[in-house]
Amino acid sequence: MPPARIRATGSYVPRKRLTNLDLEKMVDTSDEWITTRTGIRERRIAGPAEACSDLALKASKRALKAGGVKAADLDLIIVATVTPDTFVPSAACVLQSKLGASRAAAFDVNAACSGFIYALSVADSFIRSGKCLNVLVVGSEVLSRVTNWQDRSTCVLFGDGAGAALLGPASDETFQSRIISVNIYADGNMGDLLMIPAGGSRRPASEDTLKNRLHCLQMSGNETFKIAVKTLESLVRNTLGAAGLTPSDISLFVPHQANLRIIRATAERLGIPIDKVAVNIDRLGNTSAASIPIALDEAVRSGRVKSGDYVLLEAFGGGLTWASALLRW
Ligand code: UT7
Numbered sequence: 001m002p003p004a005r006i007r008a009t010g011s012y013v014p015r016k017r018l019t020n021l022d023l024e025k026m027v028d029t030s031d032e033w034i035t036t037r038t039g040i041r042e043r044r045i046a047g048p049a050e051a052c053s054d055l056a057l058k059a060s061k062r063a064l065k066a067g068g069v070k071a072a073d074l075d076l077i078i079v080a081t082v083t084p085d086t087f088v089p090s091a092a093c094v095l096q097s098k099l100g101a102s103r104a105a106a107f108d109v110n111a112a113c114s115g116f117i118y119a120l121s122v123a124d125s126f127i128r129s130g131k132c133l134n135v136l137v138v139g140s141e142v143l144s145r146v147t148n149w150q151d152r153s154t155c156v157l158f159g160d161g162a163g164a165a166l167l168g169p170a171s172d173e174t175f176q177s178r179i180i181s182v183n184i185y186a187d188g189n190m191g192d193l194l195m196i197p198a199g200g201s202r203r204p205a206s207e208d209t210l211k212n213r214l215h216c217l218q219m220s221g222n223e224t225f226k227i228a229v230k231t232l233e234s235l236v237r238n239t240l241g242a243a244g245l246t247p248s249d250i251s252l253f254v255p256h257q258a259n260l261r262i263i264r265a266t267a268e269r270l271g272i273p274i275d276k277v278a279v280n281i282d283r284l285g286n287t288s289a290a291s292i293p294i295a296l297d298e299a300v301r302s303g304r305v306k307s308g309d310y311v312l313l314e315a316f317g318g319g320l321t322w323a324s325a326l327l328r329w
Contacts, residue, residue: 004127010062039260043159043285055162056140075132080115113317115289139289148216159285163293194318256315
């Protein structure tokens with residue numbers, strides 16, 4: 001069976017911008033603190049009528065158009081998200097209906113910020129096994145709905161957006177353009193570092209959970225930061241080593257956009273020059289599962305990725321989870 005490849009990408013971010021100056025009026029923070037500690041200057045916020053599947057729909061339509069594939073020809077839709085429209089049905093099923101992708105199976109993947117690469121891994125397996133030809137993988141988040149706007153340690157970080165990738169089998173005999181490897185990992189022992197404590201079966205919604213804002217994201221930022229930097233360097237080295245490559249072979253490095261300091265530290269430790277790194281955290285903040293497909297789509301559309309380039313994706317997030325994907329474009 002041929003390997004899988006990304007045929008096309010698409011993305012969408014809501015129009016409304018929330019700047020650091022806006023946040024200065026909401027909590028005890030400053031543009032200077034947010035910029036120096038995170039690299040974020042502004043983030044996008046979904047409109048009141050926009051939910052996860054609405055953002056996903058716009059990104060998906062762009063990916064399908066760029067790939068020249070009709071929604072009716074999709075075999076599988078996977079949405080990576082921690083902010084689905086509803087728990088049931090899944091965001092992927094809502095998206096399937098909105099797209100009119102009546103032949104496609106559909107389900108969500110929850111691996112927080114690593115979700116897009118986790119979903120890519122599932123799609124890759126379905127294509128390699130010959131079970132599916134056309135697979136749509138979407139990362140879509142409306143984190144503004146699970147943000148505690150009174151908690152300065154988290155509310156300055158997150159934003160909303162969606163990115164999509166259309167996958168299919170590698171098309172020629174050399175299989176040059178393909179997914180070389182996808183690697184996914186987890187350590188549930190550290191799940192408490194980043195969580196939404198209530199709203200699930202452990203702690204259903206109650207007056208108490210609402211009063212204490214337990215339906216919002218909580219993060220031990222500094223601890224997560226240190227583990228992320230340490231983990232990501234070895235993750236990338238192992239991913240490249242397994243393919244017989246070194247960091248200098250990479251033309252485009254697309255890290256999850258959690259913190260500019262994490263991105264810079266990882267790139268520096270690996271010796272990847274910053275001009276080879278896709279960065280949009282300054283404009284979009286941390287969009288969790290959406291950050292990688294949005295950054296990838298921006299790079300593709302601006303002509304930063306050429307045929308034959310090695311592209312490396314990596315992510316680290318809640319779960320804890322971490323993941324990498326090595327692609328030949
Ligand atoms: O995407 C999923 C994975 N997530 C990550 O990888 C995120 C990793 N973590 C981070 O990006 C960083 O840890 C943060 C940006 C969240 C925080 O930066 P930090 O350098 O780790 O700061 P800190 O949490 O150690 O806090 C330093 C100080 C504290 O004050 P004291 O105790 O030193 O007086 C905080 O209360 O900064 C204070 N602080 C703020 N001050 C102004 C925390 N948030 C803010 C704020 N504005 N928004």
